[in-house]
Amino acid sequence: xxxxxxxxxxxxxxxxxxxxxxxxxxxxxxxxxxxxxxxxxxxxxxxxxxxxxxxxxxxxxxxxxxxxxxxxxxxxxxxxxxxxxxxxxxxxxxxxxxxxxxxxxxxxxxxxxxxxxxxxxxxxxxxxxxxxxxxxxxxxxxxxxxxxxxxxxxxxxxxxxxxxxxxxxxxxxxxxxxxxxxxxxxxxxxxxxxxxxxxxxxxxxxxxxxxxxxxxxxxxxxxxxxxxxxxxxxxxxxxxxxxxxxxxxxxxxxxxxxxxxxxxxxxxxxxxxxxxxxxxxxxxxxxxxxxxxxxxxxxxxxxxxxxxxxxxxxxxxxxxxxxxxxxxxxxx
Amino acid sequence: xxxxxxxxxxxxxxxxxxxxxxxxxxxxxxxxxxxxxxxxxxxxxxxxxxxxxxxxxxxxxxxxxxxxxxxxxxxxxxxxxxxxxxxxxxxxxxxxxxxxxxxxxxxxxxxxxxxxxxxxxxxxxxxxxxxxxxxxxxxxxxxxxxxxxxxxxxxxxxxxxxxxxxxxxxxxxxxxxxxxxxxxxxxxxxxxxxxxxxxxxxxxxxxxxxxxxxxxxxxxxxxxxxxxxxxxxxxxxxxxxxxxxxxxxxxxxxxxxxxxxxxxxxxxxxxxxxxxxxxxxxxxxxxxxxxxxxxxxxxxxxxxxxxxxxxxxxxxxxxxxxxxxxxxxxxxxxxxxxxxxxxxxxx
Numbered sequence: 284x285x286x287x288x289x290x291x292x293x294x295x296x297x298x299x300x301x302x303x304x305x306x307x308x309x310x311x312x313x314x315x316x317x318x319x320x321x322x323x324x325x326x327x328x329x330x331x332x333x334x335x336x337x338x339x340x341x342x343x344x345x346x347x348x349x350x351x352x353x354x355x356x357x358x359x360x361x362x363x364x365x366x367x368x369x370x371x372x373x374x375x376x377x378x379x380x381x382x383x384x385x386x387x388x389x390x391x392x393x394x395x396x397x398x399x400x401x402x403x404x405x406x407x408x409x410x411x412x413x414x415x416x417x418x419x420x421x422x423x424x425x426x427x428x429x430x431x432x433x434x435x436x437x438x439x440x441x442x443x444x445x446x447x448x449x450x451x452x453x454x455x456x457x458x459x460x461x462x463x464x465x466x467x468x469x470x471x472x473x474x475x476x477x478x479x480x481x482x483x484x485x486x487x488x489x490x491x492x493x494x495x496x497x498x499x500x501x502x503x504x505x506x507x508x509x510x511x512x513x514x515x516x517x518x519x520x521x522x523x524x525x526x527x528x529x530x531x532x533x534x535x536x537x538x539x540x541x542x543x544x545x546x547x548x549x550x551x552x553x554x555x556x557x558x559x560x561x562x563x564x565x566x567x568x569x570x571x572x573x574x575x576x577x578x579x580x581x582x583x584x585x586x587x588x589x590x591x592x593x594x595x596x597x598x599x600x601x602x603x604x605x606x607x608x609x610x611x612x613x614x615x
Numbered sequence: 616x617x618x619x620x621x622x623x624x625x626x627x628x629x630x631x632x633x634x635x636x637x638x639x640x641x642x643x644x645x646x647x648x649x650x651x652x653x654x655x656x657x658x659x660x661x662x663x664x665x666x667x668x669x670x671x672x673x674x675x676x677x678x679x680x681x682x683x684x685x686x687x688x689x690x691x692x693x694x695x696x697x698x699x700x701x702x703x704x705x706x707x708x709x710x711x712x713x714x715x716x717x718x719x720x721x722x723x724x725x726x727x728x729x730x731x732x733x734x735x736x737x738x739x740x741x742x743x744x745x746x747x748x749x750x751x752x753x754x755x756x757x758x759x760x761x762x763x764x765x766x767x768x769x770x771x772x773x774x775x776x777x778x779x780x781x782x783x784x785x786x787x788x789x790x791x792x793x794x795x796x797x798x799x800x801x802x803x804x805x806x807x808x809x810x811x812x813x814x815x816x817x818x819x820x821x822x823x824x825x826x827x828x829x830x831x832x833x834x835x836x837x838x839x840x841x842x843x844x845x846x847x848x849x850x851x852x853x854x855x856x857x858x859x860x861x862x863x864x865x866x867x868x869x870x871x872x873x874x875x876x877x878x879x880x881x882x883x884x885x886x887x888x889x890x891x892x893x894x895x896x897x898x899x900x901x902x903x904x905x906x907x908x909x910x911x912x913x914x915x916x917x918x919x920x921x922x923x924x925x926x927x928x929x930x931x932x933x934x935x936x937x938x939x940x941x942x943x944x945x946x947x948x949x950x951x952x953x954x955x956x957x958x959x960x961x962x
Contacts, residue, residue, distance in 0.1 A: 333800035442888045472656035473827065474885035474904075477871040481881045499801060502830070506873040506882075543805035545830030547872050549853045555809075558802045560756075561770055 287360065288321040289460050289493050290345070290379075295319070295354035297340050301566075312565045314340040316518045317354070317592070320510070324460065325487060327494040329508035329525065331501060331540070335562055337517040338497045342465045345495060346381045347371040359460060377407060380454035384466035386446035390438040396424065396449055397434040403456045419456070426489075427452040428482055444475035448482065455486065463495045468503060480507060501544045505529050513537045516562060516573040519592055523599030533601045535578045572603070580605050616687060617644040618821050619668070619706075619789055623681035626660070626667050630675075635892045637663045637676075638845045642926070645789065645821045650812070652824045652836030652853070658889050660845035661825045665791050669702050670695075686788070704734040707782040711794040713774035717766040723750075723777050724762035727784055734785040749780040754810060772803035776810070783814060790815070793825045808835055829872055833857060841865050844890055844900045849927045859934060861927040863905045899930065907931060 295318040303309035315337040322328050330338050343349045344356070347363060356363045359378055363371055383389040391399060400420035404411055411419070421431055427448040438446055447467060454462060467483070468476040480503065486492060498504050504511060508525040513534065521534040532538045539556040560577050563569050569576050575585035584604060593608040594600045601608065626638040638660035645651050653661045667678045670690070683690045685701055693701070710716045718726060727746040731737065737745070743762075750758035753776040766774055775795060782790055792811060796804035812835060815822045824835060832839055833853065840850045841862065848862040860866040869875060870883045887904045890896060899917050902908040912930055919926040 333802060444888065472889070473829070473868060474656060474871055475888065477873075477882040477884040478886075480873070481884060484881060501801075502873045506876070539802060543802045545804075545808075545828065545834045547829040547833045547857070547869070547874060549833040549857050551833075555805065558806070561772055561803065 287323075288357075289324050289359055290322040290495075291355075291357040292321075292345070293319050293355040293357075295341070295344055295351050295356060297337075297344050297349065298352045310566050313517050313568070314565070315344065315351075318512070318514075318519050319354075319592075320512060320519075320522065322461065322493045322495065324493050325491045326509045327487070327496050327507050329496045329498060329504040329511045330514060331498060331504055331511060332514035333499060333540075333562060335516075335565065336514040338514060339465060340517075341514075342381060342463050342495070342497055345461075346379050346463050347376060348381075373407065377457045378459050379461045379463060380457070380459040381463040381465060382447075382450050382454050382467050385470050386443055386450050387438075387470075389450055390446055392438050395435050395437055396429075396452075397421075399449065400424070400453055400456055403453065407457055423452045423456060426455075426486070428478075442475070443471050444478055447471065447479050451479075451482065451486070455490070458490070459492070461493045461495065463497070465497045466499070467496075469498065469500060476503070483507070501529075501541060502546075513540065516568070517565070518573065518602065519600075520574065520602045521599070522592065527599055533595060533599065533606050534603050535580050535605070536574050539577075539579075617646050618649075618686055619643060619645040619823075620682060620684045621664075621668065621680060622683075623679075624664055624667060624683065625679050626663050626672065627677045627679075628675050629677070630892070632892070634677075636845060638667070641842070641847045642850075643668075643823075643840065645823060647788065647821055648815075648819050649838060650815060650822045650824065650836050651838045651840065652826060652832045653840045653842060654826055654829065654832050655842035656827060656889055658844065658891070659842040661842050662793050663845075664842075665708070665793060665823065665825060669706065669708055669791065670698055671702075671708075700734070703730065704785045705787050706789040706791070707785070707787040708791040708793065709775070709778050709782050709795050711797050713771055713778050713798065714766065716778055717774055719766050721765075722762070723764050723766065723769070727762075727777070727781050730781050730784045745784070746780075749784055750777070752783075752814070753777070753780045754806070755780075771799050772807065775799065775803075775807055779807075779810065779814070783818070783820075786818065787820060789821045789823070791823045791825070794827070795824070796831065797827075804831075811835075829869065841868075844895075846900060846928055847926070848901070848929070849925045851925045861923075861925045861932045862901075862929050863907050863933065864901050866933060867904075867906070899928075901929075 295315060297315040299312045299314055301310045301312060318341060320328060330341060332338055344351050358375055361375060363375060397417065397420045400423055401416040404416045404419060421434060424431060424434055429445065429448055441449065468479050471479060487494060496508060505525060511523065511525045511528050512519050513521040515536045521528060521537045528537065532541050539558045542556045556579060558577050563573060563576060571586040571588055572590055575581040588604065590602045590604045592600045592602040593610055595606060595608050621643040624638060624641045625636065628635045628637055641664050655661045666672050672678065680691065685706060690698060724746055727749060728742050731742045731745055746762060747758045750761060755761050755773060755776050769777065796807050799807060808831065811822065826832060836853045839853050839856045841848050843864050848864050856865065857869065860869055867885045871885060873882060876882045885904050890900060896903050898913045898915055902912040905912065917928050917930045919928050923932065
């Protein structure tokens with residue numbers, strides 16, 4: 284298979300420098316560490332993890348809102364090399380759009396739906412006339428399941444699910460290839476969540492979109508993802524095809540995360556992989572593997588080395604010294 | 616006699632655009648040692664009915680009920696001073712946002728101490744000892760140090776543990792938890808739910824868990840009440856609710872769960888949205904979104920059949936529960952224990 288990836292990330296890393304104050308020393312927060320993956324057209328890559336694991340930092344780097352501290356990002360075959368303060372080329376920015384978690388905060392309350400949808404065209408497609416823009420906006424409104432009369436209404440007149448549809452419509456106005464969805468359904472009720480997920484699936488089919496789907500809801504991820512990246516403390520700890528990772532989680536954190544997720548089936552009582560404590564502070568990372576203080580398999584060796592992500596088989600990679608990888612198989 | 620016995624509870628709010636009925640005709644019975652879950656989407660009135668029970672609603676709310684009794688005492692008849700003795704002491708509540716429920720200006724210790732002082736009394740030393748004991752009980756490491764911490768120094772999970780410590784400080788007989796884990800991560804959620812159930816068992820408390828998460832319901836509750844747009848649409852034992860939902864809303868809600876729709880290319884959805892203040896339909900409130908709705912549903916408001924233990928608020932309840940446990944709340948009795956659940960598909 285020689286498919287061309289629409290997005291390729293190599294060792295993407297993003298550090299934040301924290302300036303010292305009178306009572307504190309300057310510090311570096313490693314918000315995102317060595318993330319590598321590929322994304323293909325029409326596919327969904329899910330990024331899962333708990334708060335503070337670097338999911339949203341990854342979204343900001345992928346959408347070129349922030350430059351990576353190191354690592355390479357290739358979008359549509361074109362390398363994005365950014366210096367701090369430099370804006371990415373407009374052509375590339377058009378290819379990647381983002382949808383945020385909270386549709387109440389991400390829409391301007393003082394603009395009508397049509398104005399919001401036309402704005403990206405106004406900025407990026409100067410050749411279009413006002414009536415062409417209006418037509419394009421109305422077409423998109425119908426695509427996302429709203430009615431034409433909604434075009435001249437303001438965001439406060441819509442419910443949460445409808446607002447998320449508007450946010451999706453706005454993101455699609457410039458025909459992007461990649462959509463970064465940052466927790467797109469977690470603010471919505473269950474019955475509305477299903478509607479929006481179906482809409483996303485329809486649009487993906489129609490436009491051949493590639494999704495980076497950031498979520499903490501594993502039942503949603505299992506349903507829609509082709510590939511999955513599990514992150515902990517800024518680092519990918521397990522990557523691979525969603526079906527494989529879900530049916531056979533290998534990293535102890537993935538196992539704990541999956542078993543902690545409540546399943547809507549009262550007849551299933553499972554053994555829990557218990558997690559002690561809470562994620563460490565990014566200002567005081569533990570030595571060695573960042574998951575070791577909470578891990579049920581942790582040994583003394585874990586606090587000495589920070590394990591890199593290594594391939595276990597053709598598809599799955601895991602960052603844990605207790606998981607048999609190809610390298611360790613070769614060594615023994 | 617049930618510990619908490621509420622019948623025909625309605626709550627109306629005086630708003631600028633008229634009277635808004637947030638909760639109508641809700642019945643809740645909870646006994647010692649019960650775990651009841653109230654589940655519903657936003658706007659279903661699940662929090663409001665519990666706030667009304669606690670007497671925590673603002674003056675704009677008009678609360679009325681046929682019966683509202685805690686341990687045989689009529690809450691509506693009690694004066695505010697007497698009611699205050701029950702609320703917080705024998706009946707206490709945990710809220711959704713642990714970070715904003717704690718007062719940022721006082722240490723954790725002071726806030727727990729206040730609770731004990733109000734309801735139990737005792738010397739300062741005794742209260743301090745009790746607070747330390749409570750913090751240890753809810754699994755906070757190093758209580759002697761944490762008791763001096765301010766809320767901003769604690770993580771979300773730790774703050775929720777402090778809230779739980781406050782809520783159980785006076786050995787309540789009923790604990791109401793309003794979405795206690797919604798703001799928390801899943802691994803922390805699992806810890807907090809486990810803690811709540813452990814405390815419930817140890818102390819023999821009754822626990823009412825308000826949630827919108829069907830997964831949490833399935834893993835914790837014994838009895839479940841489903842609410843929709845301020846109405847109680849059905850009430851069942853948890854296993855039979857998931858196996859044989861009686862109300863079309865429950866059925867639709869369960870089939871919209873991503874994990875239940877494996878193999879289907881699209882999720883089954885419920886069309887439309889929950890009705891608000893101004894777009895209430897006539898007849899059954901669920902009729903515009905219901906796939907079984909008839910002309911009758913659009914005109915006549917349903918009432919629960921008197922012989923229906925689930926009290927289904929529907930003209931045409933879904934299939935008779937074939938293997939019902941002996942009627943009424945009898946936790947622990949389960950009709951079938953091994954059969955895996957299949958999504959209910961009606962012909």
